[in-house]
Amino acid sequence: MSTHIAPRGLPTLRQVAETAGVSLKTASRALNDEAHVAPETSERVKQAAAALGYRPNLLARDLRSHSTSNVVGMVIADASNPFYLAIALAAGQVLAAQGLLLFTGVSDEDPDAEARVISGFLERRVAGLLIVSSRTNHPQLQQGHAERGMPTVFLDRPARGLEVDEVLFDNVGGSRAAIDHLLAQGHRRIGVIGDLGSLPTHRERIAGVRRALAEARVPVDEDLFVTDAHDASGAESAMRELLALPSPPTAVFTTNNRMAAGGLRAVADTANPPALIGFDGLELADILGISVVSNSPADMGTRGAEMLLERIHGRAGRRRRVRLPTELVVRRSTATPLE
Amino acid sequence: MSTHIAPRGLPTLRQVAETAGVSLKTASRALNDEAHVAPETSERVKQAAAALGYRPNLLARDLRSHSTSNVVGMVIADASNPFYLAIALAAGQVLAAQGLLLFTGVSDEDPDAEARVISGFLERRVAGLLIVSSRTNHPQLQQGHAERGMPTVFLDRPARGLEVDEVLFDNVGGSRAAIDHLLAQGHRRIGVIGDLGSLPTHRERIAGVRRALAEARVPVDEDLFVTDAHDASGAESAMRELLALPSPPTAVFTTNNRMAAGGLRAVADTANPPALIGFDGLELADILGISVVSNSPADMGTRGAEMLLERIHGRAGRRRRVRLPTELVVRRSTATPLE
């Protein structure tokens, strides 16, 4: 723990009570607007509280009352991606409407950090958990929380081996739509630039690609599939490698917004850039004319928060697994059929 | 005595102690790795804890021990802007290295929501506060926290009337650099598209513009200054209005990244777009060739967290007000001098 700190000397309920000349319990009742307090007593207590700058100690309250706190904890894996912010923002709005506060911790794709953040929430007895996980297993949650009834919803990435609700995108369907579109434009050599191969999201998107190609009986050239390009500059290199192949792809599918940004950078100064399509929204994609499989992080946040609220309010029953739809948005980057 | 059931059936330290066949205090000592516990006793306690899925209740611990919690609360005003995420991410990394957790709450530019989030943190007795405020006054913080020693650092926006540390950008200097650059390129009719006029950041940036123009003895045409375009689509309309003027500007300065995105959208299909320069980084600005006054939200987060840590560790003394530098990055959008 951290070093010693000067005492903060915040007033307690007892001091408020003394100042107002009432008992501890009466002060408590007055400040909580409970019944059976004379209006003038209540007024006197509230003035005393204001004068002293009193603030309830929620640690003590939650400890005693066993009421779950009004905080929902959210863990996001990657804060450098506005995509996850959009989820958190939407979720926060839904929760705020119910008087719940959303506090967000960042794991930065580090499983240990994620465990620490979740522990922090759990040990402070939050009312529920929203998790964009960077893990494939969840011993903490298995051990006693999610499975003993801590309301929990996984977002964007599945909860492996855990009986909890989840909200994911239709990654397979979205990828298939992207590839089908490229095939329809006449492309047969289709490159793919993907994020970390360990990410379930990535895997599903790749699965969609393979399925689309298989159904169209287009042979798969593994050299055209680059994976583990975990940031924009990795994607940029990946794109350069693809274009330097003896027989380069005529179209490239980037599996998320960051891969798209990197890929784009690599072709920005190219004479004959390949057709380009991405997954996820991309800022300014409209101006740049980039086709995408678009999804709605806001919907994900909203839906996840709603499901969490139901659990917090006592909903029982089996896990629910929601798949949110995606939408193919065609722009300049794939508008021209291959000759 | 019947053993009580903890909320959600979580085991308590007492149950761990009973399972291990030791006293409450011994269990506490063992789990906290304090001295004076026989190794084998310690081992037995830890196994019991693991078997039961024990988690310490930090509410109880912090309540009793008066140790400040290991949580720092951060409030951000606008989560739809990746800029603030970048600040939070950097701050979180600095704090994590010291064993502190950063929890972030979003106010969405709503002063009441900000107050609620701050109350939530305060009432949970966080170790410190990082605040990107949407308020101009801070009665809560004045009343007893910031001024009684709750470590607090304001980021990006000043702490009006509050004696706390702050880290801001050199907004005036950055704007002046942008305008000086446009003037050097021969522009005399310079438009400005700004965010909410109530935002101090915005005001400072406008002040920088006026100062640069005044020093160059270029008369100010108020019709060219559009303000309160608080989102990208507002900025887009603003840009269209500017271009529709009888005597439109030859260059436009957008005072933040969102204004830039909107302005850009408006000129995307224009034959003779005005010169364009923005403030703040903008995703893909390099590809789009947009000049910017660039700043580093990561530096802001890092610096702010460092200053907060010093306060948490007991640093006394007057408030410190840091101004972080900006850098002019010239790209295609302002590369051509006006004929």
Add this chain to the structure above:
DNA sequence: TTGAAAGCGTTACCAT
């Protein structure tokens, strides 16, 4: 090395 008791600030229960 270990344990019993007190207490943190609050709310719950049972009186008055």
Add this chain to the structure above:
DNA sequence: ATGGTAACGCTTTCAA
């Protein structure tokens, strides 16, 4: 309508 007392789960203090 108001108040005393116990209790929440933990750490601190002091004793064994």
